[in-house]
Amino acid sequence: MAPMTQSIAIALVSGGLDSMVSAARAREDGHRLLALSIDYNQRHKVELDAAAKIAALLGAERHVVLPLDLRAFGGSALTADIDVPKTGVGSDIPVTYVPARNTIFLSLALGWAEAARARDLYIGVNALDYSGYPDCRPEFIAGFEKLAELATKAGVEGHPFRIQAPLQNMSKADIVREAARLGLDAGLSWSCYDPTPEGLHCGLCDSCRLRSRGFEEAGLPDPTRYATHP
Numbered sequence: 001m002a003p004m005t006q007s008i009a010i011a012l013v014s015g016g017l018d019s020m021v022s023a024a025r026a027r028e029d030g031h032r033l034l035a036l037s038i039d040y041n042q043r044h045k046v047e048l049d050a051a052a053k054i055a056a057l058l059g060a061e062r063h064v065v066l067p068l069d070l071r072a073f074g075g076s077a078l079t080a081d082i083d084v085p086k087t088g089v090g091s092d093i094p095v096t097y098v099p100a101r102n103t104i105f106l107s108l109a110l111g112w113a114e115a116a117r118a119r120d121l122y123i124g125v126n127a128l129d130y131s132g133y134p135d136c137r138p139e140f141i142a143g144f145e146k147l148a149e150l151a152t153k154a155g156v157e158g159h160p161f162r163i164q165a166p167l168q169n170m171s172k173a174d175i176v177r178e179a180a181r182l183g184l185d186a187g188l189s190w191s192c193y194d195p196t197p198e199g200l201h202c203g204l205c206d207s208c209r210l211r212s213r214g215f216e217e218a219g220l221p222d223p224t225r226y227a228t229h230p
Contacts, residue, residue, distance in 0.1 A: 006030060006031060006032045007031050007032065007119065007120065008032045008033075008034060008116055008117065008119075008120075009026040009029070009031035009033060009034070009118055009121070009122055009164070010034050010035075010036055010109045010112050010113045010116070010118050010120070010121050010122070011023035011026045011033055011034070011035050011060075011121075011122040012038075012105055012106070012109055012121070012122065012123045012124070013035040013036065013051045013054055013055055013060075013063070014037060014047055014051060014124070015046075015047030015048060015051035015054065016047060016050075016124065016189055016190060016191050017179060017186055017189040017211060018124030018125070018126055018167055018175060019051075020124075020179065020186075020188070020189045021124060021167060021175055021179050021184065022122045022123060022124035022164075022167055023054065023055075023058055023122060023124075024058055024179075024182045024184055025122065025164075025178075025182075026120065026122040026164065027058050029120075031120060033059065033061060034060060034062050034063075034118065035051070035054075035055035035058070035060040035062070035063040035064070036063075036064050036105075036108065036109050036112060037051040037055075037064070037065045037066070038065075038066050038105055038108065039065050039067045039068070040069065040070040040079065040098070041069045041071040041079065042070075042078045042079060042098075043078050043079070043084070043193065044078065044192060044193050044194065044195055046190055046195050047190040049190075050188060050189055050190035051063075051065070052065075053188045054188055057184075057185070057188065064112070066108060068104070068108075070098060070104075073099065075098070075099045076095065076096060076097060076098040077094075077096045077193070078096055078098050078193060082095055084096060084194040084202075085205065085206065086194075086202070086204035086205060088206075088209065089206045089209055089210065092132065093132045093133065094132065094206060096193055096205070096206060096207075097132075097133050097134075101135060102123065102125065102133075102135035102136070103140075103144065106121065106163065109121045109123075110151075110152065110161065113161060114153065117154075119159065119160070119161055119162060120162045120164050121148075121162070121163050121164065122164045122166070123141075123164070123165055124165075124167050125137075125140075125141065125167065126167045126168060126170060126172070127168055127169065128169065128171045128172075138165075141163050141165050144163055145160075145161065145162065148160070148161040148163070149161065171214070171217070172211065172213060172214030172217070173213075173217035173218040174218075175214060176214045176217075176218040176220055177218050177220070180218075180220055185223075186224075187223030187224070191207045191210075191211040192205060192207060193205040193206070193207050196227045198227070200225050200226060201226045201227065202226070202228065203227050203228035203230050208224075208230055209230045211224060212226070212229070212230040213230070
């Protein structure tokens with residue numbers, strides 16, 4: 001366990017490769033790590049098992065899995081009975097976008113950060129190789145950081161929060177290389193939106209395609225088990 005004099009960081013850990021690398025960067029940056037995962041009744045709940053493994057691997061002092069059933073709202077292929085697209089990454093915001101998901105998740109992380117006296121929140125958003133979600137853009141991260149300053153006792157008293165998005169300007173290949181540099185077992189992470197009954201990545205959803213391409217472009221072996229190779 002890290003010394004108590006070290007700063008604390010809250011890392012959002014979904015179970016995916018991006019959040020794994022982001023949380024590892026928080027540890028590399030010298031923070032004591034608190035990991036937060038959200039069980040939002042997502043279609044791919046297997047990612048929560050991956051999140052638990054990642055939190056343990058990174059030595060998180062606590063790993064909170066917070067239940068928040070976003071199926072009550074629906075509006076996404078991940079939270080409603082809507083088919084996950086399998087035809088390739090397009091130019092429009094896909095139906096796998098969960099309304100305001102990163103805003104909701106960062107708000108929860110902010111609440112824990114203020115309670116724990118943490119000042120750094122790590123999130124694995126990426127604005128290059130991604131599916132076009134609006135809440136992955138640098139403008140969103142900057143806007144939420146300002147909101148955190150206005151919305152909290154700590155911020156009003158002059159102790160602002162830092163929203164750390166270390167992967168913001170990386171390609172998926174860069175993220176794969178970063179995982180290797182950090183000595184992470186990328187095979188522990190989960191990306192697929194629509195897992196098969198056998199527990200395999202489907203290989204055809206946007207997330208599988210981006211993951212596979214990242215490993216290919218990085219020139220590194222892909223440990224992922226796909227039902228259909230992208």
